[in-house]
Amino acid sequence: MEAIIKDMGFIIGTTLMYSTPLMFTSLGGVITERSGVVNIGLEGMMFFGAFVGATVAYYSQSPWLGFVCAGLGGALLGLIHAIACVSFAAEQIVSGIAINFLGSGFALFLSRLFFDGATQTLTIPKKIPLPFSFLFGEGKLFQSAGFMDLVFNRFATVYLAFFLVAVVWFVLYKTKIGMRVQAVGEHPEAADTLGINVYRIRYGAVMTSGFFAGLGGAAMSIAVVSRFSNTLISGHGFIALAAMIFGKWKPQGAMLACLLFGGAKGVEIYLGAKGFPVPSSLLAMLPYILTIIVLVGVVGKTTPPAAIGRIFDKSGK
Amino acid sequence: MTAIDFSQKIVEMIDVVKKFGDFVANDRINLTVHKGEVHSLLGENGAGKTTLVNCLYGLYRPTQGRIRIKGQEVEISDPNAAIQLGIGMVHQHFMLVDTFTVTQNIILGRETTKMMGVLDIARAEKKVAEISERYGLAINPRDKIQDISVGSQQRVEILKALYRGAEILILDEPTAVLTPQEIQELVMIIRNLTQEGKSIIIITHKLHEIKQVADYCTIIRRGKFIDTVEVDKVTEQELASMMVGREVSFAVEKKAQQKGEQILAIQDLVVKDNRGIAAVNGLNLTLHKGEILGIAGVDGNGQSELVEALTGLRKVAGGSITLRGKEITGSKPKEVINRWNIRTIPEDRQKRGLVMEFDVAENLILETYHDTPFSVRGMLNRDKIYAYADHCTQVYDIRPTNPYLTAKSLSGGNQQKVIIAREVSNDPEVLIASQPTRGLDVGAIEYVHTALVNQRDRGKAVLLISFELDEVMNVSDRIAVIFEGKIVGIVDAIGVDENEIGLMMAGGTP
Ligand SMILES: Nc1ncnc2c1ncn2[C@@H]1O[C@H](COP(=O)(O)OP(=O)(O)O)[C@@H](O)[C@H]1O
Ligand SMILES: [Mg+2]
Numbered sequence: 136m137e138a139i140i141k142d143m144g145f146i147i148g149t150t151l152m153y154s155t156p157l158m159f160t161s162l163g164g165v166i167t168e169r170s171g172v173v174n175i176g177l178e179g180m181m182f183f184g185a186f187v188g189a190t191v192a193y194y195s196q197s198p199w200l201g202f203v204c205a206g207l208g209g210a211l212l213g214l215i216h217a218i219a220c221v222s223f224a225a226e227q228i229v230s231g232i233a234i235n236f237l238g239s240g241f242a243l244f245l246s247r248l249f250f251d252g253a254t255q256t257l258t259i260p261k262k263i264p265l266p267f268s269f270l271f272g273e274g275k276l277f278q279s280a281g282f283m284d285l286v287f288n289r290f291a292t293v294y295l296a297f298f299l300v301a302v303v304w305f306v307l308y309k310t311k312i313g314m315r316v317q318a319v320g321e322h323p324e325a326a327d328t329l330g331i332n333v334y335r336i337r338y339g340a341v342m343t344s345g346f347f348a349g350l351g352g353a354a355m356s357i358a359v360v361s362r363f364s365n366t367l368i369s370g371h372g373f374i375a376l377a378a379m380i381f382g383k384w385k386p387q388g389a390m391l392a393c394l395l396f397g398g399a400k401g402v403e404i405y406l407g408a409k410g411f412p413v414p415s416s417l418l419a420m421l422p423y424i425l426t427i428i429v430l431v432g433v434v435g436k437t438t439p440p441a442a443i444g445r446i447f448d449k450s451g452k
Numbered sequence: 453m454t455a456i457d458f459s460q461k462i463v464e465m466i467d468v469v470k471k472f473g474d475f476v477a478n479d480r481i482n483l484t485v486h487k488g489e490v491h492s493l494l495g496e497n498g499a500g501k502t503t504l505v506n507c508l509y510g511l512y513r514p515t516q517g518r519i520r521i522k523g524q525e526v527e528i529s530d531p532n533a534a535i536q537l538g539i540g541m542v543h544q545h546f547m548l549v550d551t552f553t554v555t556q557n558i559i560l561g562r563e564t565t566k567m568m569g570v571l572d573i574a575r576a577e578k579k580v581a582e583i584s585e586r587y588g589l590a591i592n593p594r595d596k597i598q599d600i601s602v603g604s605q606q607r608v609e610i611l612k613a614l615y616r617g618a619e620i621l622i623l624d625e626p627t628a629v630l631t632p633q634e635i636q637e638l639v640m641i642i643r644n645l646t647q648e649g650k651s652i653i654i655i656t657h658k659l660h661e662i663k664q665v666a667d668y669c670t671i672i673r674r675g676k677f678i679d680t681v682e683v684d685k686v687t688e689q690e691l692a693s694m695m696v697g698r699e700v701s702f703a704v705e706k707k708a709q710q711k712g713e714q715i716l717a718i719q720d721l722v723v724k725d726n727r728g729i730a731a732v733n734g735l736n737l738t739l740h741k742g743e744i745l746g747i748a749g750v751d752g753n754g755q756s757e758l759v760e761a762l763t764g765l766r767k768v769a770g771g772s773i774t775l776r777g778k779e780i781t782g783s784k785p786k787e788v789i790n791r792w793n794i795r796t797i798p799e800d801r802q803k804r805g806l807v808m809e810f811d812v813a814e815n816l817i818l819e820t821y822h823d824t825p826f827s828v829r830g831m832l833n834r835d836k837i838y839a840y841a842d843h844c845t846q847v848y849d850i851r852p853t854n855p856y857l858t859a860k861s862l863s864g865g866n867q868q869k870v871i872i873a874r875e876v877s878n879d880p881e882v883l884i885a886s887q888p889t890r891g892l893d894v895g896a897i898e899y900v901h902t903a904l905v906n907q908r909d910r911g912k913a914v915l916l917i918s919f920e921l922d923e924v925m926n927v928s929d930r931i932a933v934i935f936e937g938k939i940v941g942i943v944d945a946i947g948v949d950e951n952e953i954g955l956m957m958a959g960g961t962p
Binding site for chain 1 (some may be wrong): 552
């Protein structure tokens with residue numbers, strides 16, 4: 136019995152660890168797409184953020200400084216995306232693809248420059264802290280390696296991700312700026328006739344999405360692991376994008392979708408650790424297969440923001 | 453009765469010019485509106501009415517000219533500036549966010565907040581309810597836009613302007629989308645507003661509405677200022693002539709009919725609608741050469757399904773359609789068009805009549821692009837296509853005369869001309885015209901009617917489907933009344949009694 140509870144704790148813990156970096160990025164996706172701008176560059180932004188986070192954390196010895204800089208790095212790529220698609224009316228998908236190449240290319244280039252030609256950083260001296268570690272261990276409230284420890288003794292970024300879900304939800308649905316973001320994503324011409332600056336809102340939303348994706352990358356490189364490497368992100372940005380879509384463009388939906396994916400990952404790792412007699416490469420497919428099944432079977436029809444991907448151009452008037 | 457205060461000029465637009473590139477959409481237009489006045493802007497589609505009010509609302513910058521609001525010369529650089537000056541506008545295409553509530557739409561851009569930008573929806577709802585009560589604009593502040601009627605949506609648009617303290621309200625073709633009852637409600641609302649000292653600029657091309665609500669009328673023709681007249685002192689006929697620039701006949705001129713042999717016969721036709729219910733249910737009809745057969749009926753009695761069955765867009769569930777004695781039931785749309793030479797002016801010109809992103813020339817060859825000379829061995833011959841389009845824009849008077857313009861940049865009337873050019877120029881045996889004048893102004897309506905009559909005079913058959921009884925009675929030689937998917941009566945148009953038809957349309961027997 137105790138063993139089962141412990142196994143459960145292990146799976147839940149791993150789920151949280153893997154799903155929260157996705158959550159940051161997915162929230163970024165929600166923000167940009169609700170403003171009407173498609174951002175498939177999330178992958179590149181996450182990749183770049185992972186690199187910047189690890190590098191800054193390595194040199195400054197401050198994981199938090201690395202974390203914030205990762206966000207800023209992502210926001211910088213967001214700025215490029217916004218200039219291309221908001222100001223110059225570029226095709227948003229194409230710009231997003233370019234951002235993906237740019238983010239990874241730039242990160243690897245800088246990595247070679249800073250770390251002696253290596254495509255990975257050195258191990259950072261200090262990871263993101265475990266804020267509640269004082270509660271667990273010999274003679275503390277909870278014993279170590281028990282259920283509570285496995286589930287709740289997690290990196291600060293895990294808690295931060297859930298907190299941000301609540302923040303984004305509140306801002307989007309309960310504040311003036313959130314209402315304007317939604318209006319711009321649904322009917323930019325209407326917003327324009329009411330004196331709302333569509334361009335400014337979209338710039339803000341796209342850069343914020345870059346910031347969040349950067350945080351997501353850093354949550355991988357300086358919390359889940361302790362260095363950046365070129366295979367660290369491999370597709371997580373796209374998963375986060377998918378999670379945003381089948382979370383129906385809602386922060387809470389994106390959160391659940393990320394948890395689902397993380398959960399599948401948790402089960403995969405658990406089965407792998409238990410020596411389950413299935414080849415590991417097959418097990419590794421589990422999260423993706425589960426994602427597709429849920430997407431097709433459970434979620435049903437989703438309606439994106441009405442003006443998504445559409446260029447808003449009021450020049451010449 | 454009128455509430456005009458002639459001592460106060462609220463809006464003065466003086467010699468306003470607006471160019472788009474080389475194209476002059478507004479050519480020295482003058483407009484003066486007093487406090488409490490209802491001023492209508494009259495002009496054909498594409499005359500430049502929307503452009504003019506967009507200049508007033510700060511959506512466009514005038515190329516030249518001056519604007520004064522309450523005597524002050526102003527520069528209106530964007531809608532915010534217009535709102536500050538007390539100008540509100542209800543756009544021709546509503547500017548509402550479908551997924552938002554009434555209240556959210558009204559406060560957008562002028563949100564009521566507690567601290568730090570947190571919305572205070574409760575206070576906003578109260579305010580909205582207050583304004584709606586004060587001006588008699590019934591609305592539930594919590595309804596979502598996507599769930600309410602078009603008439604209610606329009607009230608939301610008006611409330612949006614009033615919420616921002618508008619004293620000048622611009623209504624761009626507000627009645628185009630409304631039912632007759634809703635139009636009467638709007639008239640009441642406009643009267644209320646002027647009693648409260650608001651000034652109204654209303655764009656419309658329906659003459660009797662101008663007579664009903666407006667005090668003054670400014671007429672614009674092809675971007676040029678024609679005149680401003682006092683509405684009580686002119687007739688509808690005079691307004692129409694000023695708008696179009698020539699005498700307009702409301703009656704359709706027709707030669708005596710040369711009725712020929714029967715060409716199309718429909719027997720016991722059954723067609724199901726999307727829900728699987730028989731919308732056309734045992735319909736019988738014959739069409740002869742040299743006649744216009746009008747189908748009168750209230751919307752939703754199977755007209756759309758009948759047209760779709762005839763054109764091959766919808767499956768026939770029973771009965772037969774024969775052309776010159778030959779069975780053509782179940783033909784594919786392409787066969788109907790190219791083999792049987794039955795052409796259609798569809799009900800929805802933007803959805804089915806045109807590819808809005810294509811240019812005029814491409815739209816003109818949609819049905820014949822695969823034939824010589826437009827294509828040779830599978831390659832399009834652009835020179836021939838555009839030469840042909842040049843010819844069509846001349847012959848069918850499509851304006852502007854530029855075959856490279858996209859269909860969506862044309863006015864409704866000119867879009868319809870493109871469709872007519874395409875359908876008629878192939879000399880169809882049968883022309884089906886479904887709601888061919890919906891949303892068009894008098895000049896364009898006259899054009900369409902003439903095109904139909906020309907077909908008939910050339911000995912071809914025309915099937916006209918319209919919800920406008922006037923139109924059916926004016927244009928047709930014979931009138932068939934459709935009710936619940938059946939033809940319930942056929943009468944000759946000459947000497948017909950309107951009441952008799954009206955009764956049949958409602959399902960009564962004469
Ligand atoms: N943004 C624009 N760019 C180019 N041409 C335009 C633009 N807006 C309107 N036009 C043209 O100006 C003319 C007047 O249009 P509009 O003011 O919409 O007419 P209406 O009187 O029907 O409201 C039309 O020929 C239209 O094609
Ligand atoms: Mg207009």
